[in-house]
């Protein structure tokens with residue numbers, strides 16, 4: 427049986443004036459894909475090519491830093507710290523920016539990686555640095571710092587816009603606009619840079635990332651057009667995602683599934699490396715802070731009794747590291763499913 431293809435949906439900004447006929451078509455395609463597969467490919471023009479090039483170049487810069495610098499990226503929140511080449515996933519390395527849509531979040535991370543002693547600076551300062559005569563290590567660091575933080579902030583904001591467009595479609599289609607706006611107001615974006623090495627020789631294990639569902643509310647993935655991501659259908663078939671230019675993979679996480687009372691599917695996925703090219707990808711993971719995850723009343727009726735108790739997203743993240751959470755085959759269900 428040939429596996430189905432993922433829907434490729436046009437999210438060109440000019441077609442997305444809310445409630446226009448093209449918006450309504452896009453909305454129904456997106457809803458169908460989220461309920462059936464929990465994922466679709468958005469062709470999105472909110473990230474111009476120059477920014478796309480800049481963010482992948484910034485990604486290379488951060489992975490090229492010495493390991494002793496990268497490990498400085500720690501976090502109190504599970505799965506938010508630097509993770510590098512573990513025995514279970516030796517090809518995979520990742521590092522992330524918490525609160526990536528805020529200048530503070532991005533500057534905090536950038537200073538950890540390229541400590542420069544400078545607060546914030548703009549184009550005038552960059553011009554000064556580039557034009558000052560003496561090349562120095564410090565000058566080089568300042569340029570990296572500036573370049574990295576500007577690209578990360580702009581990329582994160584552009585991807586957040588896509589998240590908001592998708593969520594407003596979900597809201598309109600379920601008639602839960604108010605709850606959705608509250609949720610958007612409590613959404614925190616974590617931008618992660620990911621790098622996968624090629625497996626050693628032909629017999630090397632090509633596993634880039636183990637099969638899992640995401641612990642986020644929503645994840646938006648973007649790669650530098652190197653294959654590897656695979657999505658499992660509800661029927662158990664693996665679909666290989668074809669990387670396309672200007673495409674963003676919009677995927678529901680466990681928390682979106684629970685919030686929607688199980689209407690939206692959170693798909694299992696993995697990364698299998700092929701060929702001899704390293705793979706760089708970016709993931710923007712949305713978490714909900716300071717607001718209980720509560721199924722909107724409109725999604726509960728006689729045919730759809732509530733399936734999940736209210737819960738706090740960050741407490742759920744901590745639960746994942748408990749022995750019960752680690753053992754569970756489906757932690758979101760063992761954490762808050764109503765039996």
Ligand SMILES: O=C(O)CCC(=O)C(=O)O
Nearest residue numbers: 620640647655697707709
């Ligand atoms: O690199 C990718 O395309 C997928 C990464 C992923 O699934 C994750 O970080 O949760």
Ligand SMILES: [Fe+2]
Nearest residue numbers: 638639640695
């Ligand atoms: Fe994932």
